[in-house]
Amino acid sequence: MQVAEHDVLVIGAGGAGLRAAIEASAAGVSVGLVTKSLLGKAHTVMAEGGIAAALANVDGRDDWRTHFADTMRGGQYVNNPTMAELHAREAPDRVRELEAWGAVFDRTNDQKILQRNFGGHKYPRLAHVGDRTGLEMIRTLQDHGIHLGIDVHMEWTVTRLISDGGRVVGAFGYDREKGRFQVFRAAAVVLATGGIGRAYRVTSNSWEYTGDGHALAYEAGAELIDMEYVQFHPTGMVWPPSVRGILVTEGVRGEGGVLRNSEGNRFMFDDIPDLYTGSTAADAEEGWRYTQGDKEARRPPELLTRDHVARCIVREIKEGRGSPHGGVFLDIAWIKEKLKDSEAHIRRKLPSMYHQFKELAGIDITSEAMEVGPTTHYVMGGVKVDGETQMSRVPGLFAAGECAGGLHGANRLGGNSLSDLLVFGKRAGEHAAKYAGANPRSAASGAENEQVEAATRDALAPLERQDGGGDGVGSYAIQSELQDLMQAKVGIVRSQAELESGLADVLALKERSRNVSVAGNRAYNPGWHTALDLPNLLLVSEAVARTAALRKESRGAHFREDHTAKDEHWGKTTLVVRKGADGEMEIEEEAVTPPREELQQIIEENR
Amino acid sequence: MASRTFRIWRGEQGADGQFAEYTTDITEGMVVLDAVHQIQAESAGDLAVRWNCKAGKCGSCSAEVNGNPRLMCMTRMSDLPEDRPVTIEPMRTFPLLKDLVTDVSWNFEVKKRIKKFKPRAPDAADGTWRMDQRDVDRVQEFRKCIECFLCQDVCHVLRDSHKHDEFVGPRFFVHAAALEMHPLDTEDRLEELKEAQGVGYCNITKCCTKVCPEHITITDNAIIPLKERVVDRFYDPVRNLFRIVTGR
Ligand SMILES: Cc1cc2nc3c(=O)[nH]c(=O)nc-3n(C[C@H](O)[C@H](O)[C@H](O)COP(=O)(O)OP(=O)(O)OC[C@H]3O[C@@H](n4cnc5c(N)ncnc54)[C@H](O)[C@@H]3O)c2cc1C
Ligand code: SF4
Ligand code: SF4
Ligand code: FES
Numbered sequence: 071m072q073v074a075e076h077d078v079l080v081i082g083a084g085g086a087g088l089r090a091a092i093e094a095s096a097a098g099v100s101v102g103l104v105t106k107s108l109l110g111k112a113h114t115v116m117a118e119g120g121i122a123a124a125l126a127n128v129d130g131r132d133d134w135r136t137h138f139a140d141t142m143r144g145g146q147y148v149n150n151p152t153m154a155e156l157h158a159r160e161a162p163d164r165v166r167e168l169e170a171w172g173a174v175f176d177r178t179n180d181q182k183i184l185q186r187n188f189g190g191h192k193y194p195r196l197a198h199v200g201d202r203t204g205l206e207m208i209r210t211l212q213d214h215g216i217h218l219g220i221d222v223h224m225e226w227t228v229t230r231l232i233s234d235g236g237r238v239v240g241a242f243g244y245d246r247e248k249g250r251f252q253v254f255r256a257a258a259v260v261l262a263t264g265g266i267g268r269a270y271r272v273t274s275n276s277w278e279y280t281g282d283g284h285a286l287a288y289e290a291g292a293e294l295i296d297m298e299y300v301q302f303h304p305t306g307m308v309w310p311p312s313v314r315g316i317l318v319t320e321g322v323r324g325e326g327g328v329l330r331n332s333e334g335n336r337f338m339f340d341d342i343p344d345l346y347t348g349s350t351a352a353d354a355e356e357g358w359r360y361t362q363g364d365k366e367a368r369r370p371p372e373l374l375t376r377d378h379v380a381r382c383i384v385r386e387i388k389e390g391r392g393s394p395h396g397g398v399f400l401d402i403a404w405i406k407e408k409l410k411d412s413e414a415h416i417r418r419k420l421p422s423m424y425h426q427f428k429e430l431a432g433i434d435i436t437s438e439a440m441e442v443g444p445t446t447h448y449v450m451g452g453v454k455v456d457g458e459t460q461m462s463r464v465p466g467l468f469a470a471g472e473c474a475g476g477l478h479g480a481n482r483l484g485g486n487s488l489s490d491l492l493v494f495g496k497r498a499g500e501h502a503a504k505y506a507g508a509n510p511r512s513a514a515s516g517a518e519n520e521q522v523e524a525a526t527r528d529a530l531a532p533l534e535r536q537d538g539g540g541d542g543v544g545s546y547a548i549q550s551e552l553q554d555l556m557q558a559k560v561g562i563v564r565s566q567a568e569l570e571s572g573l574a575d576v577l578a579l580k581e582r583s584r585n586v587s588v589a590g591n592r593a594y595n596p597g598w599h600t601a602l603d604l605p606n607l608l609l610v611s612e613a614v615a616r617t618a619a620l621r622k623e624s625r626g627a628h629f630r631e632d633h634t635a636k637d638e639h640w641g642k643t644t645l646v647v648r649k650g651a652d653g654e655m656e657i658e659e660e661a662v663t664p665p666r667e668e669l670q671q672i673i674e675e676n677r
Numbered sequence: 678m679a680s681r682t683f684r685i686w687r688g689e690q691g692a693d694g695q696f697a698e699y700t701t702d703i704t705e706g707m708v709v710l711d712a713v714h715q716i717q718a719e720s721a722g723d724l725a726v727r728w729n730c731k732a733g734k735c736g737s738c739s740a741e742v743n744g745n746p747r748l749m750c751m752t753r754m755s756d757l758p759e760d761r762p763v764t765i766e767p768m769r770t771f772p773l774l775k776d777l778v779t780d781v782s783w784n785f786e787v788k789k790r791i792k793k794f795k796p797r798a799p800d801a802a803d804g805t806w807r808m809d810q811r812d813v814d815r816v817q818e819f820r821k822c823i824e825c826f827l828c829q830d831v832c833h834v835l836r837d838s839h840k841h842d843e844f845v846g847p848r849f850f851v852h853a854a855a856l857e858m859h860p861l862d863t864e865d866r867l868e869e870l871k872e873a874q875g876v877g878y879c880n881i882t883k884c885c886t887k888v889c890p891e892h893i894t895i896t897d898n899a900i901i902p903l904k905e906r907v908v909d910r911f912y913d914p915v916r917n918l919f920r921i922v923t924g925r
Contacts, residue, residue: 108727109785110824111735166805172794172859174813174820181807199817205734206820216785217793224782247774276729310706316732426732429751431706546718590723593689594775597722 071522072252076102076221077506078499079241079256081228081283084112085204085488086471087262088211089164089495090502094260095218097503102254103215104223104243106278110212113264113276113472114491117204118319118422120186120196121492122485123161127182129365132193134158138669139676141486143345144190144375145450145479146626146636147673148296148644151665152457153477157486157493164492165197173210175199187324187361189373190483192349192676194363201319201422207488226252228282229602230525231259231290234517237465237509238290242525246599249592251529253522257506260460260498261287261453261469262491266300266610268549268603270446271557274306274317280603281610283473287453288609292462294647295475295660297451297610298617299627301482302562304379306445308397313430315445318400318423320484322440323372325419326361327402328354329383330439331391337398338371338382345677346374358408377481377627380444384562387443397443403436412436444562448487450478450627451613454646460498466505470498480626532601535587545601548583552576552611560615565632569619576615580608616657617645679703681754682762683712685724689775696764697721703754709765710738710749713777725776733890736825740777741766746827746888768830781826787845790873791853795864812860819855819899821891822848828885828895834878844875847885847895854899857906871907876900 077099080091087103095101105112126132138158142149169175169183175197176184185194199206216222228243232253240255263283267275284294305318323329331337342350350371351357357370372379383398393399402420406412413436417424420435427433427440452475453462460468471491478486532545559572583604588597623637624630643659650656665673681703688694699716710728717724729735731750738749743757743764757763771779800807828847834840845853853870856862870876879900886895893899 107729107737108781111729111737113729115735115823116730116732169806170796170799170804172796172856172862174808174816174859177808177810177813181809182805199820202734202821205823209820209822213788213793216789222785224785247780276731276735278729311704312707312711313731422734429733430708430753544722546722550718588722594725594778595723596717596725 072250073255074102074221074223074252075255075511076100077256077511078102078258078260078502079104079254080260080262080499081241081286082112082262082264082471082473083109083222084114084262084264084471085207085211085491086495086498087260088208088215089492090260090262090470090499091220092211092215092218093496093499094503095220097500099503099506102221102223102256104226104228104241104254106225106227108224109222110208112208113278114204114208114488116317117207117488118201118317119188119321119324120198120203120485121161121165121207121488122188122191122195122483123165123197123489124158124195125162125165125183125185125197127178128185128363129193132195135672136192136676137161137195139673140191141477141483142479142665142673143676144481144483146481147479148625148641148662149479150457150476151663151669153494155669156457156497157477157490160493161489164489164496168207168210168492171210171214173206175206186321187369187373188320188484189323189379190375191485196485198321200418201321201420203488227599227602228254228286229529230521231286231467232518232521233290233464234512234515238467239512239518242522244529246594249595249598251526253518255511257509257511258466258468258502260502261467261473262471262495262498263473265449265472266607267446267449269552269556269607269611269614270561271553272306272315273446274303274315275446280607282603282606283469284452284613285606285609287462287464287467287469288647288649290464290467291649292464292467293454294451294613295454295644296479297613297647298621298645299450299480300446300614301376301448301450301627302380302444303447304376304383304444305400305442307431308393308441308443309395309431316426316430317445317447318440318442319420322400322402322420322423324361325402325416326358326405327372327400328370328404329372330399330401331386332393333391337386337391338374338379341382342371343374343378350374375481376484377629380562381629383444393441395441397441399439400442401439403438448472448482450480450482451475458497459501460494461501461505466509468498468502470494480628529602532586532588533592533598535585543582543585543587545586545588545597545604548579548586548604549600549607552579552607556611556614560611560618562629564618564628564630566619569615573612573615573619576608576611580612583608612655613647616655617647620645620657681712681759683716684762684764685713685716685776686766687724687776688773690773694773698762707754708750709742709747709752709754709763712754713749713765725774725778727778734823736823739768739825739827739830741768746830748825748827748890751890768826770830770836771826783841784824784826784829784848787849788852790869791845791849791856792864792866792869794856794859794862796861797863806861808860816855816858816860818893819851819858821893822851823891824848825890827888827890831884831888833882833884840875840878843873844878847900849874850876850879850903851893851895851899854903857903867907867910870903871911876903876907879904
């Protein structure tokens with residue numbers, strides 16, 4: 071068995087993992103970075119709209135307090151307040167640091183970093199580069215990181231964490247190229263594996279998003295929180311079928327794009343939630359002025375939070391006012407009534423949207439409306455961590471980025487993920503390095519050998535079953551069934567009966583998946599890789615279905631048609647998922663931590 | 678629904694590969710990558726292919742489709758001739774790992790050899806810089822690169838002459854140009870560009886520019902200006918005399 075040894079092992083090379091690796095490396099410890107894909111291809115590269123940070127470059131009234139309050143309101147006040155505070159306070163420095171490492175953001179007229187409007191943010195707050203902000207961010211981190219002596223293990227997948235005496239001491243994984251196995255010994259491990267979007271049929275997420283970090287942490291004894299909160303982004307492509315789910319950035323609406331139904335009505339004006347009545351534009355004209363930077367104007371209803379916009383779209387479609395291919399219309403072309411050079415303007419502000427529609431759908435967004443509908447996008451739920459250090463309850467195991475829970479509460483605001491990655495990636499790296507310094511890694515142990523043997527057996531099983539033949543099921547087929555059932559029963563609009571039936575289906579699939587068999591050998595075999603991802607995907611699906619069935623209210627991204635209102639008890643309750651002593655999934659209600667007084671006051675002032 | 682035939686390269690490291698034929702149904706709007714995935718799910722579970730974003734943003738799914746270097750996720754089936762099978766091969770400039778997947782690790786090693794960004798001192802007391810959008814526009818073109826390595830794949834200096842040790846290829850000239858023309862950068866990379874990185878090998882065939890899915894004008898905007906800077910520095914007699922005299 072090959073062995074790699076590092077002080078800190080970072081699993082995942084998106085924004086969170088890269089930032090953690092950079093920080094740990096700067097602290098002087100040895101760092102290994104593992105990624106399922108090539109470097110620079112993680113989800114972070116796809117982020118479009120921007121990074122939220124209260125730089126106050128465009129509107130001087132912005133500050134961390136407002137950003138904090140916006141994040142809490144967006145999360146329906148069940149966020150971890152410590153994380154929301156640190157995030158809002160530290161995001162500006164993290165963004166400026168990117169500039170020092172070579173990032174080139176779009177500029178204001180006075181040559182500072184430009185910021186744009188986004189849903190739920192009171193002021194223009196998103197630092198951006200056209201609509202390819204994630205590319206700028208990941209490339210900056212990557213290009214900075216490669217000169218720091220970090221050992222990068224590209225196209226390696228971790229399938230198990232190794233623990234000893236209650237702490238995490240490493241990981242086990244395979245490489246895509248040859249299917250070789252390796253042990254990664256480490257004093258501290260940072261999970262930065264991203265989300266779970268592959269559990270759904272219609273998704274903006276890639277093959278990588280199979281909830282690996284969530285599952286690795288769960289199996290190692292850590293807890294997951296907020297798993298019922300899955301974000302469905304309101305605007306994914308709906309046509310042609312093969313591109314269904316691909317993201318259409320909120321930046322389109324930030325630049326003045328409007329939503330219309332088949333009757334040409336701007337339906338978002340029809341239903342404005344109480345928390346937002348005071349801050350929403352009275353009419354189309356005011357909304358337009360807001361997008362153009364008029365500080366007196368209030369935001370158009372298209373820029374309400376994602377959960378709400380997604381549900382309004384579902385309503386329009388359900389009630390028969392949808393577009394021909396089962397979406398609604400998103401129109402940015404209309405701004406030609408307002409701007410002389412609108413076509414060039416759109417192409418400059420939204421270049422990758424322009425190309426995406428032109429090349430994949432044959433639509434010119436500068437002259438035609440797009441068809442859009444909700445798509446699975448982001449998981450608010452994740453590993454429960456300490457807000458300051460990002461350590462889970464398992465000593466030596468840290469988590470940051472999308473796979474960690476707490477910051478976003480019941481609904482994430484756009485732009486708050488990229489900032490999350492930087493703020494908490496840095497913190498995780500810093501504290502993992504500290505932990506590694508204080509608790510050096512041990513030599514190989516009996517415990518390690520046992521776990522490695524088990525992991526090896528599990529990894530090889532699907533390949534070995536092909537010879538046993540008979541009733542083997544294919545990994546693609548199981549994944550596909552899971553996606554359909556999660557989409558249908560554990561999706562945007564939920565009910566007790568469907569959730570329970572969904573859960574039963576997930577458990578049945580789990581049973582069947584024990585028989586998964588794959589053809590071929592260990593060399594770069596996607597069928598095998600898919601089989602090894604399945605247990606993780608099934609585990610997170612089970613967690614989502616179980617917690618969603620328990621939470622009998624509607625809050626943020628979790629919408630129950632049989633409990634449409636918010637509920638006081640549930641507003642104070644977080645659902646915590648862990649592996650019970652009997653090996654079964656266990657869920658506990660835990661009280662939401664109230665913000666300390668100063669923070670509570672900030673929230674009240676910004677209601 | 679029309680059924681189409683594909684000839685897809687199948688092979689493993691070190692072994693002789695060959696085309697295998699597959700047939701699958703094509704629906705409206707499908708791209709080549711969708712067809713490959715469908716074939717994978719239907720009849721070739723172990724068919725190796727890289728992808729992530731399915732929207733031309735990550736640069737993972739590079740291959741040669743009907744002989745042309747393309748992103749499979751941005752190549753629509755309806756744009757390919759219907760009267761013959763679609764051939765899909767891996768990028769030929771890089772060693773094969775399996776089927777459509779190649780070993781592109783050389784590119785990641787090359788990048789480390791290019792000196793990193795070194796900014797001038799901050800412009801403002803709070804540690805920030807000022808840049809004009811006009812100056813930013815120029816490097817933003819280069820920073821659009823998604824590292825698909827299709828330009829590396831077509832460049833004859835790599836593909837036919839195998840100058841991997843002396844020439845970094847168009848992708849990394851774009852990278853070097855992004856750094857050299859960065860409004861804040863103060864590093865000097867001309868010596869290496871001339872010597873170790875071999876900008877002189879490029880004879881401006883523009884094949885790289887033609888295949889770039891991000892429409893970066895690699896040759897005109899990145900390589901030629903770099904060549905000019907190298908010439909100015911190392912071959913301009915007046916400049917050289919000046920340097921000898923002033924010692925700069
Ligand atoms: C299309 C799109 C647009 C978006 N736009 C925005 C935006 O404008 N603003 C914003 O704030 N957010 C945006 N988001 C959300 C944001 O991009 C993601 O939440 C964020 O990038 C996640 O970063 P991460 O570092 O947590 O994980 P990722 O960037 O997804 O990285 C995960 C890493 O973990 C690795 N990994 C996973 N499992 C394993 C394993 N088992 N073994 C080894 N490695 C593993 C992967 O290979 C990858 O390297 C967008 C998301 C999408 C999909
Ligand atoms: S222009 Fe230069 S770099 Fe580009 S393909 Fe031709 S020789 Fe290679
Ligand atoms: S320059 Fe263009 S072709 Fe070359 S790697 Fe970058 S995006 Fe691909
Ligand atoms: S899959 Fe990302 S570019 Fe094709």
